[in-house]
Amino acid sequence: MPLWNKWSASAAVLCCAVLPVGYIYTSRAQDRPAAPAQASGHREYETFRGHVREQLMSGEFAELEKTAAALTQNKERFPGGDWKLFRFYQGLGKPAGGDDDSDATWQRQMEALEKWLKAKPQSTAAHIALAEGYTDYAWKARGSGFAETVPEQGWERFYERVARARAALTEVQAAPDKGPHWYSTMQTVALGEAWDQDEYDALFEEAVRNEPLYYHFYSARARYLLPRWYGEEGDWERFADASAMKIGGKEGSILYAHIAWEMSRHFRINDFFAKNRVSWPRIRQGYLDREALYGQTVRHLNELCLLAGGAADRSTMRQLLPRIDGRWDEDVWKEKKYFDNFERWAGQ
Numbered sequence: 001m002p003l004w005n006k007w008s009a010s011a012a013v014l015c016c017a018v019l020p021v022g023y024i025y026t027s028r029a030q031d032r033p034a035a036p037a038q039a040s041g042h043r044e045y046e047t048f049r050g051h052v053r054e055q056l057m058s059g060e061f062a063e064l065e066k067t068a069a070a071l072t073q074n075k076e077r078f079p080g081g082d083w084k085l086f087r088f089y090q091g092l093g094k095p096a097g098g099d100d101d102s103d104a105t106w107q108r109q110m111e112a113l114e115k116w117l118k119a120k121p122q123s124t125a126a127h128i129a130l131a132e133g134y135t136d137y138a139w140k141a142r143g144s145g146f147a148e149t150v151p152e153q154g155w156e157r158f159y160e161r162v163a164r165a166r167a168a169l170t171e172v173q174a175a176p177d178k179g180p181h182w183y184s185t186m187q188t189v190a191l192g193e194a195w196d197q198d199e200y201d202a203l204f205e206e207a208v209r210n211e212p213l214y215y216h217f218y219s220a221r222a223r224y225l226l227p228r229w230y231g232e233e234g235d236w237e238r239f240a241d242a243s244a245m246k247i248g249g250k251e252g253s254i255l256y257a258h259i260a261w262e263m264s265r266h267f268r269i270n271d272f273f274a275k276n277r278v279s280w281p282r283i284r285q286g287y288l289d290r291e292a293l294y295g296q297t298v299r300h301l302n303e304l305c306l307l308a309g310g311a312a313d314r315s316t317m318r319q320l321l322p323r324i325d326g327r328w329d330e331d332v333w334k335e336k337k338y339f340d341n342f343e344r345w346a347g348q
């Protein structure tokens with residue numbers, strides 16, 4: 001059984017109101033670039049995902065084909081810099097309620113994906129979407145508990161679904177229009193199938209040659225390098241640093257902050273800076289650079305605020321909270337009580 005299976009797949013998305021004792025990076029208001037645009041972030045993502053999901057369920061496959069082709073070619077992003085292509089396949093890969101939805105709801109989603117592929121068997125997008133669905137459905141079968149809590153039938157379904165995802169991706173591996181998300185989905189397959197590091201790294205290197213600024217390649221590889229999966233202590237942090245340096249400039253700075261945020265979701269926030277060798281000043285700067293290049297979203301303000309709390313940076317939190325203006329993001333904080341506790345702490 002792969003090493004990562006001894007850990008919960010969602011073990012550390014919970015926030016904690018207890019903040020670590022440590023250094024405080026004091027920010028200055030005049031260092032903040034003015035935001036060229038602001039949007040809510042999460043709501044835009046969910047509206048978009050909901051729309052493509054509705055198209056799938058109603059059989060509007062031609063429209064999905066057009067959207068996939070356009071987003072692959074034009075590399076369109078949301079305000080704040082998130083790739084629309086990534087959110088497109090997110091919407092197709094799972095029902096709105098995610099793992100909380102019933103098996104019947106998941107079955108309807110998978111049947112719609114199979115129907116799309118049957119209607120358009122040469123479609124690269126349909127193959128990728130089906131693979132995305134099977135990887136998500138695989139983790140649904142596994143559940144979020146520790147490995148010893150997963151029943152044998154859960155493991156059987158997990159590996160069967162991951163294998164079906166890989167098969168769907170392999171069918172279009174040579175397609176010239178497969179775009180970056182093919183690699184992103186195959187990275188999820190690689191994690192589930194416990195690929196060795198050489199094989200995984202070959203996939204990653206091909207992915208970044210295809211599209212060096214698809215942030216999700218990097219956060220997926222950082223996750224692979226966590227000690228609870230296939231890496232050693234310090235591996236993912238060194239990888240984040242090297243990747244940011246290689247990209248360079250504001251994009252490299254943004255990438256560092258993106259990787260750090262995604263990795264923070266595997267820890268209680270008050271443990272993240274204590275247990276990992278990451279730079280809070282670099283993370284903060286990455287968010288400022290993201291705002292300067294792509295505009296700010298309430299979602300990213302919430303992320304930065306939570307990270308600032310983890311770094312015990314009251315100064316930055318006090319700057320962010322008026323901009324958030326009570327618009328806490330459930331996907332970031334999970335429960336409002338955590339946002340409220342951090343807000344009270346920042347005001348002390």
